[in-house]
Amino acid sequence: MTGGAGFIGCALSQRLAGQATSWTVIDNLLPQVHPSGERPADLHEAATLVRADVSQEQTWTELDGAPADTIIHLAAETGTGQSLFEASRHGLVNVVGTTRLTDWLSRQQRLPKHVLLTSSRAVYGEGRWVRADGSDFYPGQRSHEMLSGMTWDFVGAAATAARADLTHPSPTSVYGATKLAQEHILSAWALSQQVPLTVLRLQNVYGPGQSLTNSYTGIVTLFSRWAKSGKEIPVFEDGQIVRDFVYIDDVAEAVARGLGAPTPGLRILDVGSGVPTTIHGLATHLALVHAAPAPVVTGQFRDGDIRHGVADLAVTRRELGFEPKTDLATGLSRLQTWIDAQDEG
Numbered sequence: 001m002t003g004g005a006g007f008i009g010c011a012l013s014q015r016l017a018g019q020a021t022s023w024t025v026i027d028n029l030l031p032q033v034h035p036s037g038e039r040p041a042d043l044h045e046a047a048t049l050v051r052a053d054v055s056q057e058q059t060w061t062e063l064d065g066a067p068a069d070t071i072i073h074l075a076a077e078t079g080t081g082q083s084l085f086e087a088s089r090h091g092l093v094n095v096v097g098t099t100r101l102t103d104w105l106s107r108q109q110r111l112p113k114h115v116l117l118t119s120s121r122a123v124y125g126e127g128r129w130v131r132a133d134g135s136d137f138y139p140g141q142r143s144h145e146m147l148s149g150m151t152w153d154f155v156g157a158a159a160t161a162a163r164a165d166l167t168h169p170s171p172t173s174v175y176g177a178t179k180l181a182q183e184h185i186l187s188a189w190a191l192s193q194q195v196p197l198t199v200l201r202l203q204n205v206y207g208p209g210q211s212l213t214n215s216y217t218g219i220v221t222l223f224s225r226w227a228k229s230g231k232e233i234p235v236f237e238d239g240q241i242v243r244d245f246v247y248i249d250d251v252a253e254a255v256a257r258g259l260g261a262p263t264p265g266l267r268i269l270d271v272g273s274g275v276p277t278t279i280h281g282l283a284t285h286l287a288l289v290h291a292a293p294a295p296v297v298t299g300q301f302r303d304g305d306i307r308h309g310v311a312d313l314a315v316t317r318r319e320l321g322f323e324p325k326t327d328l329a330t331g332l333s334r335l336q337t338w339i340d341a342q343d344e345g
């Protein structure tokens with residue numbers, strides 16, 4: 001497992017313990033995510049941690065000959081906004097890190113039985129929208145001019161929920177472009193080698209264990225902390241940005257199900273809650289819970305941000321029997337309990 005000491009990797013380690021007896025995690029404990037530089041307490045003891053960088057050739061040569069029946073590729077630079085200004089860093093880790101992995105796999109005597117990639121809803125960009133007359137189109141990226149003129153939406157059209165078999169990828173962030181590149185690299189390799197590949201396109205994952213110090217990811221954690229400290233939560237655009245917040249345990253369950261049932265060839269599945277939530281709705285809920293002032297709609301924006309991101313889970317339900325179990329109110333309450341424990345500890 002690469003990147004297995006991160007937020008999703010640790011939750012997955014708890015979910016897989018007992019099912020898998022041991023596994024190797026390659027993770028460089030990126031300081032932005034792991035400020036202490038220590039092995040995370042939530043990483044199950046069955047995992048052997050190799051502290052190394054997936055983008056470095058030496059990491060892989062040192063692992064030559066190591067058994068690898070199943071590959072779970074999580075390691076990534078994940079800052080959507082940050083990626084616009086630190087594109088090479090995202091390219092190096094996400095793209096070259098993936099080609100290093102396939103080069104390593106090609107050198108080994110035995111092929112893996114299954115490769116699983118955690119991709120992202122960021123590959124869709126704005127995705128597919130529908131006009132009032134029912135025709136659909138891909139609006140592409142909102143321009144800086146559009147956003148600075150406070151035109152947030154594509155006029156006369158409505159967004160659709162993203163589903164891999166219906167929505168073409170069209171990323172609007174460098175991060176999204178690198179996640180799509182990971183998909184393409186792994187599918188080119190896996191299909192040529194007849195290794196089953198599962199790609200899970202995750203929506204916005206939140207919950208206990210998400211880095212409290214990484215200001216580039218985790219809007220739910222950030223808002224929760226603001227509200228807890230009694231501050232007004234600043235909400236971008238007109239507050240009506242829509243996201244699909246999916247609880248970490250549901251994501252770990254989806255990954256475990258994806259691992260349990262490989263199918264020949266490539267399959268791409270969406271993982272989310274399937275529920276649209278506005279950023280203003282999220283902020284209002286958290287402000288009420290903490291008796292903090294009402295959120296403030298600031299009209300600020302970030303270039304490259306998408307307006308609407310929600311998953312259509314129909315295929316994932318059918319293929320994996322996956323059903324998200326944790327609603328947002330329950331998930332936020334568990335997250336808060338965890339944040340409180342971290343603050344006290």
Ligand SMILES: NC(=O)c1ccc[n+]([C@@H]2O[C@H](COP(=O)([O-])OP(=O)(O)OC[C@H]3O[C@@H](n4cnc5c(N)ncnc54)[C@H](O)[C@@H]3O)[C@@H](O)[C@H]2O)c1
Pocket residue numbers: 002003004005006007008009026027028029030033034052053054055073074075076077078093097118119120121179201202203204205206211
């Ligand atoms: N969390 C989300 O909302 C979300 C949404 C969509 C997709 N994903 C994807 O899921 C995967 C895991 O994300 P996460 O939320 O657990 O993020 P995370 O930042 O908590 O975990 C990523 C892990 O990768 C490690 N890493 C980073 N660069 C590395 C490198 N060069 N070499 C080795 N390890 C490196 C980090 O130290 C970290 O432990 C990523 O591929 C991400 O793109 C996450």
